[in-house]
Amino acid sequence: MFNKNVKYFTTGEFAKICKVNKQTLIYYDQIGLLSPSMKDDKGYRYYSIAQYDFFSVIELLKAVGMSLKDIQTYMAAKSPDNFLELMQQQKDIVSKKRRQLEMIEGIIDVKINSTKEALQLDFEQITIEYQAEEILYLSRNIENSTEEQFVKAVSDFIEELDRSQLDTGHPIGGITKREHVLAGHYDNYSYLYMEQPQPRTGQPYFKAIEGEVLVGYHVGPSSTLSDTYKRLLKVMDEKGYVLGQYIYEEYIYDAVTKNRDQEYVTKIMLEIQKS
Structure with a gap:
């Protein structure tokens, strides 16, 4: 039964909000990572706005290099304490990547400057x-x-x-x-x-x-x-x-x-x- 006080979105609408294609949401549903809040008698999927934050966390974890399999493992045992531990781990990973990118940026600057000097x-x-x-x-x-x-x-x-x-x-x-x-x-x-x-x-x-x-x-x-x-x-x-x-x-x-x-x-x- 639909809750009249909750706004539901079709797969296409929710995909547009999340800036992904429908197949991504369908795949997440198939592997049990993010399933729709509702499915009607005709098999249509519906998502709630509350699931957007859930989707955002999945994309965040993917962005820092976490595999879907590891994300599934976390989701199977999620809790506030586990979430805090996971976020701290990911923050450490991001900090390391930022230092690496800063080093790469410094290398690029040196090569730009040395090539400009060589031209003269x-x-x-x-x-x-x-x-x-x-x-x-x-x-x-x-x-x-x-x-x-x-x-x-x-x-x-x-x-x-x-x-x-x-x-x-x-x-x-x-x-x-x-x-x-x-x-x-x-x-x-x-x-x-x-x-x-x-x-x-x-x-x-x-x-x-x-x-x-x-x-x-x-x-x-x-x-x-x-x-x-x-x-x-x-x-x-x-x-x-x-x-x-x-x-x-x-x-x-x-x-x-x-x-x-x-x-x-x-x-x-x-x-x-x-x-």
Whole structure:
């Protein structure tokens, strides 16, 4: 029997209120998650406005990643205490997701800004610049690695950045020691790194010392990197400088922005000192 004091809605009307299609409500009824308040002799379904809040909670739980099966489990044993516990659990999940989204937003901002800066660069120019102290997160030592060991080191470093939430959006770079560059072993990296503008306490960071650096750009694949290094070292010598302890490399343009490795751009920064 219909209660004359309660307004009932057809499936179509209730679906419109809930902003879903009728099939969603029919499916919820079939699995026993949300059944109509009334069904008449002809099989027509009717919902009450009181069921809208019930529907909203289902959609809320779905939005935070809860499965219909888990929602059904809760609904089978619902109580005020269980509801409070469930809401607190979901609040914790949302807080974690919000932190993750804020981190992602920060990464996107870094990539936007660095790409805008790259568009203003003259890749033929070699300059001497003052380098402020930078905090870097390093990989394990990868000196004298085989190609297979290097690939694994990159994979492990990326996994470590993700696990420790240390991916700041800055490019992964490589540090080479002075002796390897002077010996012509330009790709014998000692460490991988990622800049950490907001370092956290308790992390084993490396400080790139402040001072003068010679900055140049290599356009093309890594196989031709030696040509650019020779040019940089020649300019360094002509200007009366000697090579410092570390050399830093990082991509300006890579596979994210360019289709061919001939168009990749690597920024090379050589620590230098007056001879």
